[in-house]
Amino acid sequence: xxxxxxxxxxxxxxxxxxxxxxxxxxxxxxxxxxxxxxxxxxxxxxxxxxxxxxxxxxxxxxxxxxxxxxxxxxxxxxxxxxxxxxxxxxxxxxxxxxxxxxxxxxxxxxxxxxxxxxxxxxxxxxxxxxxxxxxxxxxxxxxxxxxxxxxxxxxxxxxxxxxxxxxxxxxxxxxxxxxxxxxxxxxxxxxxxxxxxxxxxxxxxxxxxxxxxxxxxxxxxxxxxxxxxxxxxxxxxxxxxxxxxxxxxxxxxxxxxxxxxxxxxxxxxxxxxxxxxxxxxxxxxxxxxxxxxxxxxxxxxxxxxxxxxxxxxxxxxxxxxxxxxxxxxxxxxxxxxxxxxxxxxxxxxxxxxxxxxxxxxxxxxxxxxxxxxxxxxxxxxxxxxxxxxxxxxxxxxxxxxxxxxxxxxxxxxxxxxxxxxxxxxxxxxxxxxxxxxxxxxxxxxxxxxxxxxxxxxxxxxxxxxxxxxxxxxxxxxxxxxxxxxxxxxxxxxxxxxxxxxxxxxxxxxxxxxxxxxxxxxxxxxxxxxxxxxxxxxxxxxxxxxxxxxxxxxxxxxxxxxxxxxxxxxxxxxxxxxxxxxxxxxxxxxxxxxxxxxxxxxx
Numbered sequence: 300x301x302x303x304x305x306x307x308x309x310x311x312x313x314x315x316x317x318x319x320x321x322x323x324x325x326x327x328x329x330x331x332x333x334x335x336x337x338x339x340x341x342x343x344x345x346x347x348x349x350x351x352x353x354x355x356x357x358x359x360x361x362x363x364x365x366x367x368x369x370x371x372x373x374x375x376x377x378x379x380x381x382x383x384x385x386x387x388x389x390x391x392x393x394x395x396x397x398x399x400x401x402x403x404x405x406x407x408x409x410x411x412x413x414x415x416x417x418x419x420x421x422x423x424x425x426x427x428x429x430x431x432x433x434x435x436x437x438x439x440x441x442x443x444x445x446x447x448x449x450x451x452x453x454x455x456x457x458x459x460x461x462x463x464x465x466x467x468x469x470x471x472x473x474x475x476x477x478x479x480x481x482x483x484x485x486x487x488x489x490x491x492x493x494x495x496x497x498x499x500x501x502x503x504x505x506x507x508x509x510x511x512x513x514x515x516x517x518x519x520x521x522x523x524x525x526x527x528x529x530x531x532x533x534x535x536x537x538x539x540x541x542x543x544x545x546x547x548x549x550x551x552x553x554x555x556x557x558x559x560x561x562x563x564x565x566x567x568x569x570x571x572x573x574x575x576x577x578x579x580x581x582x583x584x585x586x587x588x589x590x591x592x593x594x595x596x597x598x599x600x601x602x603x604x605x606x607x608x609x610x611x612x613x614x615x616x617x618x619x620x621x622x623x624x625x626x627x628x629x630x631x632x633x634x635x636x637x638x639x640x641x642x643x644x645x646x647x648x649x650x651x652x653x654x655x656x657x658x659x660x661x662x663x664x665x666x667x668x669x670x671x672x673x674x675x676x677x678x679x680x681x682x683x684x685x686x687x688x689x690x691x692x693x694x695x696x697x698x699x700x701x702x703x704x705x706x707x708x709x710x711x712x713x714x715x716x717x718x719x720x721x722x723x724x725x726x727x728x729x730x731x732x733x734x735x736x737x738x739x740x741x742x743x744x745x746x747x748x749x750x751x752x753x754x755x756x757x758x759x760x761x762x763x764x765x766x767x768x769x770x771x772x773x774x775x776x777x778x779x780x781x782x783x784x785x786x787x788x789x790x791x792x793x794x795x796x797x798x799x800x801x802x803x804x805x806x807x808x809x810x811x812x813x814x815x816x817x818x819x820x821x822x823x824x825x826x827x828x829x830x831x832x833x834x835x836x837x838x839x840x841x842x843x844x845x846x847x848x849x850x851x852x853x854x855x856x857x858x859x860x861x862x863x864x865x866x867x868x869x870x871x872x873x874x875x876x877x878x879x880x881x882x883x884x885x886x887x888x889x890x891x892x893x894x895x896x897x898x899x900x901x
Contacts, residue, residue, distance in 0.1 A: 406455025
């Protein structure tokens with residue numbers, strides 16, 4: 300077998316893996332990889348002056364030669380739109396500019412997740428730099444629930460706020476925000492799908508409102524806030540305001556936009572890709588004390604990576620909003636005091652460990668319910684428990700979705716009501732189904748987008764709601780229990796080199812809609828394995844090829860991975876393994892690692 304990624308002309312699964320240790324078949328990510336015709340990829344490689352491996356992967360993902368330079372080095376100037384393309388933007392920017400000129404006090408109300416925390420931080424920090432006194436509020440998930448609430452908004456007004464801004468929420472709060480209009484102006488900066496065509500009677504900037512033709516519906520709320528600040532500064536600049544006042548350096552705040560985009564699982568294409576690429580560069584400079592401190596406490600080696608944001612930094616910021624003090628994340632992101640930042644980071648790290656314990660306690664029950672519902676033939680899985688913590692239901696939904704390949708709704712039952720979060724699978728618009736259920740009166744509250752949603756209902760209507768979901772999401776019933784694993788290339792172990800890993804890294808940043816390439820490595824044995832980590836749930840493996848070459852492999856959350864048994868088999872069978880090849884820095888040296896996603900016997 301060639302050391303270069305192999306393209307095979309066969310409808311057969313990759314390396315003939317029909318059923319892996321995870322009961323998955325291995326397929327090419329795109330039919331073009333299995334076409335057996337590498338001439339197009341070779342032509343792209345020559346035209347774009349890139350390695351053939353990159354050309355083949357980019358070609359399989361629909362990136363033509365003309366777009367490759369912009370794809371590999373996404374620049375904001377190539378993708379940044381005129382903010383005025385967003386419906387309502389000009390009015391919102393003018394109102395904000397007038398608030399700056401008048402030195403008005405502003406109240407910011409944000410959601411309790413990473414997107415809400417980053418959007419709140421971005422607005423608070425920038426508006427303070429522009430001279431406005433700013434107060435913020437992040438709601439307590441259990442006591443206040445999702446979205447704006449009257450007491451909190453009135454509390455901000457009691458502090459002197461003549462302008463309220465809701466970020467990452469507010470679109471669905473039609474009655475509340477309309478009723479509060481007489482007390483002062485309100486701006487909503489959101490991205491969640493509206494519950495129909497009716498919006499709150501205030502200034503609403505949301506690329507997903509039905510009358511917005513911007514084509515920016517894939518942005519998170521922090522990105523919407525960033526564009527709003529660009530428009531506001533443009534308005535101030537046109538009026539001559541910056542002739543006598545310092546203009547904020549908005550590009551230095553792209554770290555917040557990148558973090559929110561990654562953690563809210565927005566598709567990494569076009570503007571989002573540019574936001575994340577530039578934002579990670581800003582993050583890499585370590586200028587935001589709170590982020591660098593949190594990364595240090597979390598033991599992150601490389602702060603400025605999508606993986607660090609998604610799996611280390613984001614979950615810790617989220618933890619405060621899930622099971623403790625919701626405002627901790629914003630306070631950390633705003634902090635410019637080293638002692639305070641360290642204390643906040645350590646607190647969030649501790650809370651995150653508590654969250655992991657709470658999550659583990661619920662998962663076994665959730666898995667058992669899911670298995671029973673799969674056996675009963677449900678298209679969607681609706682799981683709930685009386686003693687389940689409402690702060691972790693979204694994470695539990697994600698875990699069950701990964702295992703079962705179905706839309707999953709997980710709720711906590713309290714005082715006769717079920718309140719929870721939902722996660723979907725590609726191609727199934729869960730948000731639309733939840734919104735429809737809310738409009739029909741089946742839910743008390745509900746909203747979201749295609750891949751995630753929130754909901755609440757009377758427990759007495761649980762069975763009725765589940766039936767509604769089965770009918771609305773019926774196509775999900777046709778999905779296999781285990782989705783196929785998409786493969787981007789095949790290597791021998793000798794061909795898995797630091798040079799190949801460096802080439803693959805050039806395709807980053809990775810995320811939703813542009814997943815990190817998955818490489819299959821053929822014919823290896825796991826000659827040494829050990830469980831490591833605080834909870835012993837990480838499996839470290841030494842893979843050995845038939846030519847004697849060796850490679851370090853890692854399996855995270857090994858207890859949930861059925862294929863881990865193949866790697867730990869003392870008979871050391873010959874295996875094919877699939878995963879992500881990365882070159883990491885450790886003590887100043889390059890260290891090649893293979894992050895294993897699956898394994899199969901030959």
